[in-house]
Amino acid sequence: MKRTVHFLLVFLSSIILFSCSYDDTDIWSEIDKIKSDLTSLNQQVSSLETVVDALNAGKVITKVDKLDGENGYKITFNDGKTIDVLNGENAPVVGIQESEGIYYWTVTTDDKTEFLLDANKNKLPVSGETPILSIDKDGYWMVNNTRITDANGKAVKAQGDSFFKEVKEDESSVTFVLADNSAIVLPKSGGTYLSFESGEDELPVTFYPEEQKQLNFKAANIQSLEVAALPDGWNATIDISKNNVTVTASPNPTENIGKVVIEGLDKNGMVFRAIAKVGSKKIDFVNPLGVYILNEGSVWGGEDGSLIYITPDKYVLGNIYYNINGRAPGNCTQDLFIKNGKMYIIAQNRKEGTDGILAVANAETLKKEASYDEEIALLDWPTHLAVLDEQNIFIRDNKGVYVFDSTTKQLTFIEGTKGAAKNTMAVADNKVFVPAKKKIFVFEAGKHEISHTIEMDAAVSGVLRSKDGNIWVSTTGTPHKIAKINSKDYSIIRSNDITIGTVSAGVAAAPGITAKGDTLYHGGLGTKIYRHIFSTGETKLMVDAKDMVEDANIVYNTVAVHPITGKVYMNTLKGFSTDYTNNSINEFDFSGETPKITASYKNYTRYPAGVFFSSNFQ
Structure with a gap:
């Protein structure tokens, strides 16, 4: 390593002055190699310190593995610590030497080896209260962030590849041969060991929040075991008879990597440790395959x-907003909407200790970005919302529909909107469609008035955007009907009679219909689910959930179909009062000849206000 980083950068700069087309790939490859060499040498400093520390502390070696490429060894000690020892050819100028039973740092220049001294002319020990020996960004040796100098007062370059020549192993010991041919000998554990099957040197075992997993370990001649360390908020219990540790992750997802450490004693009282890396799985909350269920909560139950978030691989995060933010999104939450990377959650009641009537979170992380309470205190039991942008947040309450500008905190009532239904709003063609008895109000951005009113023949029980950007509308006249309305000119494209089942929403806060493409499902608040194929007009009973779901006495809010998977979700309760905690979320698959429940999640809901799919907002 004859050229320094500084030399290379100057050399490269001079070439660029003369030729804009010069290919600098080889130069930058050399720079990367230098950086890699220095990083490796820094790591070998740590390995050498660990070996000396192990010698002084009476540690033993439990495992020796060859590294990939067989250029060295991975050494595991009884305390669970691991190091990589590389076979070297070129010794660094910095080394170690034993004096009166203690190893000290040395420096060799001009074929002369001397002890490194501190400011008080004391030798610097390798183990114990050690100095911080490192290499700076320019490739010079440093002690405690000060460059080492030789007898001539010049800084000492960090050259060489390893402090170790080789590692020798026999049945009872491991010998570390140093660059000067001296050796450090450490004993093996003599058949005593403790290690995780996935250890510190492996990739971390990842968990969803509150997920439980069993980590298996191997042990021999260990007299007792206990959990010695865990990340904050995690729990673990040891089952010695099964050689495993049941680990429960913290409810709060974090990107930090932590360690689960178990500790045991052998018959001589020597401590053995096993270490496993653990971490939280990265959760993509806007994954189009994900499922949200918003709970009202129980006023009576406090x-x-x-x-709730159900991941694409069907893991349930039961109270994810609270776990991330430390506060509930609101009291009696009713509806949510996702727009421009933000999730908006509307709550019916004001309550201290929650994030207010309107909570706004980052849609990718669910971390709260804003909350509004006093600014919209005029609202009387708000229940639903639709968002065009930050200046046009439409909110329905007992009086009608308001538009809220979150940038100015201005709340404006839209005249003539009395009678807006307590049901979901739809957004299509950058307009908001709101059911209101036998009408549908249409709102546009920047307008604090009704832009258009669509008159229907019967009461509207649901509006939602169709895949082609138009509007599905269900009405409860005689007969019940499902229609598709053009979102631009408001004309009825087609209307089908529903001859069996119901499209009524009843007292539900969700629409009486739900759609995936041309296929719609309905059933009101009953346990029977019907499928309607709009292009053919065919309606068919698919299942009576009572026949498949235990304690399906109450259907709380209407069914919802995933717009990508086609799976249909139904929330059921055993009953009210204390029975509401006995509940289930059921995922039905109607793609085959007979209905199937492909997922069932017990006792997660608390009066579910609705099922939401992020893909419906995209």
Whole structure:
């Protein structure tokens, strides 16, 4: 390593002055190699310190493995610590030497080896209260962030590849041969060991929040075991008879990597440790395959609103908003909407200790970005919302529809909107469609008035955007009907009679219909689910959930179909009062000849206000 980083950068700069087309790939490859060499040498400093520390502390070696490429060894000690020892050819100028039973740092220049001294002319020990020996960004040796100088007062370059020549192993010991041919000998554990099957040197075992997993370990001649360390908020219990540790992750997802450490004693009282890396799985909350269920909570049970997220691989995060933010999104939460990377959650009641009537979170992380309470205190039991942008947040309450500008905190009532239904709003063609008895109000951005009113023949029980950007509308006249309305000119494209089942929403806060493409499902608040194929007009009973779901006495809010998977979700309760905690979320698959429940999640809901799919907002 004859050229320094500084030399290379100057050399490269001079070439660029003369030729804009010069290919600098080889130069930058050399720079990367230098950086890699220095990083490796820094790591070998740590390995050498660990070996000396192990010698002084009486540690033993439990495992020796060859590294990939067989250029060295991975050494595991009884305390669970591991190091990589590389076979070297070129010794660094910095080394170690034993004096009166203690190893000290040395420096060799001009074929002369001397002890490194501190400011008080004391030798610097390798183990114990050690100095911080490192290499700076320019490739010079440093002690405690000060460059080492030789007898001539010049800084000492960090050259060489390893402090070790080789590692020798026999049945009872491991010998570390140093660059000067001296050796450090450490004993093996003599058949005593403790290690995780996935150890510190492996990739971390990842968990969803509150997920439980069993980590298996191997042990021999260990007299007792205990959990010695865990990340904050995690729990673990040891089952010695099964050689495993049941680990429960913290409810709060974090990107940090932590360690689960178990500790045991052998018959001589020597401590053995096993270490496993653990971490949280990265959760993509806007994954189009994900499922949200918003809970109202129970006023009688003292529960605030909460948010459930079912991951694409069907893991349930039961109270994810609270776990991330430390507060409930609101009290009696009713509706949510996702727009421009933000999730908006509307709550019916004001309550201290929650994130207010309107909570706004980052849609990718669910971390709260804003909350509004006093600014919209005029609202009387708000229940639903639709968002065009930050200046046009439409909110329905008992009086009608308001538009809220979150940038100015201005709340404006839209005249003539009395009678807006307590049901979901739809957004299509950058307009908001709101059911209101036999009408549908249409709102546009920047307008604090009704832009258009669509008159229907019967009461509207649901509006939602169709895949082609138009509007599905269900009405409860005689007969019940499902229609598709053009979102631009408001004309009825087609209307089908529903001859069996119901499209009524009843007292539900969700639409009486739900759609995936041309296929719609309905059934009101009953346990029977019907499928309607709009292009053919065919309606068919698919299942009576009572026949498949235990304690399906109450259907709480209407069914919802995933717009990508086609799976249909139904929330059921055993009953009210204390029975509401006995509940289930059921995922039905109607793609085959007979209905199937492909997922069932017990006792997660708390009066579910609705099922939401992020893909419906995209």
